[in-house]
Amino acid sequence: MTKTRKAVRRSMSHRRIITRSISRRSIRRRRISLFRARKKRISVVKCHSNPVISVIIPVMNERRTLQRVIREAGKVHPQSEIIVIANGCTDGSARLARRLGVHVYEYPEPLGHDVPRAVGARMAKGEVLLFIDGDMIVPAEDLRLFVRHILSGGDIALNSYSGPVHSRQTHPVVSAKHTLNMLLERPDLKGASLTAVPHALSRRAAEMLGADLLSNPPLALAQAVLKGIEVTPVHEVNAGRLNRSRRRAGQDDLLIPLLVGDHMEAIGLILENRGLRGGFSDLERIREKAR
Numbered sequence: 001m002t003k004t005r006k007a008v009r010r011s012m013s014h015r016r017i018i019t020r021s022i023s024r025r026s027i028r029r030r031r032i033s034l035f036r037a038r039k040k041r042i043s044v045v046k047c048h049s050n051p052v053i054s055v056i057i058p059v060m061n062e063r064r065t066l067q068r069v070i071r072e073a074g075k076v077h078p079q080s081e082i083i084v085i086a087n088g089c090t091d092g093s094a095r096l097a098r099r100l101g102v103h104v105y106e107y108p109e110p111l112g113h114d115v116p117r118a119v120g121a122r123m124a125k126g127e128v129l130l131f132i133d134g135d136m137i138v139p140a141e142d143l144r145l146f147v148r149h150i151l152s153g154g155d156i157a158l159n160s161y162s163g164p165v166h167s168r169q170t171h172p173v174v175s176a177k178h179t180l181n182m183l184l185e186r187p188d189l190k191g192a193s194l195t196a197v198p199h200a201l202s203r204r205a206a207e208m209l210g211a212d213l214l215s216n217p218p219l220a221l222a223q224a225v226l227k228g229i230e231v232t233p234v235h236e237v238n239a240g241r242l243n244r245s246r247r248r249a250g251q252d253d254l255l256i257p258l259l260v261g262d263h264m265e266a267i268g269l270i271l272e273n274r275g276l277r278g279g280f281s282d283l284e285r286i287r288e289k290a291r
Contacts, residue, residue, distance in 0.1 A: 044099075044100060044101040045070055045071070045073075045074040045082055045100055045101045045102055046101060047080070047081040047082060047101065047102060047103055048078075048079045048080055048081055050079070050125075051079055051080050051081040051125050051126040052077060052079040052080065052126055052127055052128060052151075053076060053077040053079065053080035053081070053126045053127075053128045053130060053147055054080070054081050054083060054120075054124035054125060054126030054128070054129050054130065055073040055076065055080060055081070055082045055083065055130045055132065055143075056083050056085070056116075056117060056120030056121060056124060056129060056130065056131050056132070057069060057070070057073065057082065057083065057084050057085070057120070057132055057133065057134050058085045058087070058114075058116030058117060058120065058133060058134060059084050059085065059086045059087070059089060059093050059094070059097065059116075059134035060086075060087055060088050060089055060093075060110060060134070061088070061089055061090060061091045061093060062091075062093055062133075062134035062135045063091045063092050063093045063096055064135075065134065065135050065136075065137055066084075066093055066096055066097060066100075066134050067096065067100065068137045069132065069133075069134055069135075069136065069137055069138075070082060070084075070097070070100050070102060072137060072138060072139055072140045072143065073130075073132060073140070073143065075140035076130065076140050076143045076144055076147055077144075077147060080126065081102075081103060081124075081125060081126060082102040082103065083102070083103045083105070083120045083123055083124060084097040084102050084103065084104045084105070084134070085105050085107070085111070085116035085117075085119050085120045086104055086105070086106045086107070087106075087107040087109065087110050087111040087115075087116055088107070088108070088109055088110030088111070089106070093134070094106045103123070105119065105120075105123060112215075113255065113258055113259075114195075114214070114215050114216065114217055115215045117131055117214050117215065117217075118211050118212055118213075118214040118215040119211075121201075121206055121211040121214050122211040124206075126203070127150075127151075127202065127203045128147055128150045128151060128200055128201075128202060128203070129200060129201045129202075129203070129206055130143060130146060130147055130198065130199075130200045131197050131198060131199055131200070131201075132197050132198050133197050133243065135243065136197065136239065136242040136243055137242070138197075138198055138237055138242070142198070142235060142237055143198055145157075145234055145235040146159075146198050146199060146200040146234055146235065147200055149200070149232060149234045150200050150201070150202045154202065154230055154232055154234075155201065155202045155204060155205040155224075155229045155230040155231070156194075156199070156200070156201055156202070156205050156221075156224055156229060156230065156231045156232065157199060157200040157201075157232060157234040157235075158189070158192040158193065158194065158196075158199050158231065158232065158233045158234060159192060159196045159197065159198055159199050159233070159234075159235065159236065159237050159239060160190075160192050160233035160234065160235060160236045161191070161192070161196055161236050161237060161238055161239050161240070162174070162177070162178070162190040162191030162192060163177065163191045163240060164240060165178075165190075165191065172256050172260055173195070173255075173256060173259045173260060173263075174191055176218075176259065176260050176263035177191040177192075177193045177195065177218075177263070178190065178191050179263070179267075180193075180218055180221070180222065180263050180266055180267060181193075183267060183270050183278050184221075184222060184225045184226075184270065185279070186225060186231070188233075189231070189233055190233070192233040193217060193218060193221060194214075194217035194218065194220050194221045195217045195218060195259065195262075196239045197237075197239060198237055205224065205229050205230075208224075208227060208229060209223055209224060209227075209229075216262050216265060216266075217262065218259075218262045218263045218265070218266040219262060219265050219266045219269060221266065222266035222267075222269050222270055223269065226269070226270070226273050
């Protein structure tokens, strides 16, 4: 092999080494820039020290959607606080929420359905309590409608979503909601309920009901109507479409008996207050004759 060929090969080998080195450096730079861009994308939300609005977000392993949920919540009102109740989280949801600058109350074990709402209500300082979920990304313009109703003097602003009422087989929880509202003599509510988010309460309504009662939304709704607290279906957000199912294929939905049981408690409260027939007439039946 001539000296010229050797020199050419050495030169080509040297170029390959330089090219690999440049390629590795560029990949490293690209990774660093992507990491920095990702960090920049986490926009910190500033919680107001004297909030008008308290946004309460129960969270259990919802890191995938949490940043977008908080981002929308942060646009609702300039004088607001965001409260995340992280319970039973193992995916870093609580850590992400802290990085986003919101108030985080963390519990290592799951608190159970709707209990985080009651915990958040107890921590809230605002005059309006807006309840949303960590896995439902609701645009700020929708959330503002619930807040606006309370700020204009309302007490309870419900999501007017009534559930899938035109299906061949009615879902038991949808049926329970409609039944409860009929027994409350509020057929105008249809299937609207404190079970569905978003919804909002005034500070006055929250104090009249008590934070603990919010762990059973149907019972809280029944108590509100019985106490004469103003309840209005304000705006429809399709919670059924937005709310992801936690049930695995082949499993029973454990929430169905829980939620139906909540409605049974609410019906029990109506019977306690209005008698065994819930205030409905017996017309002119002379029941003694049947004995």
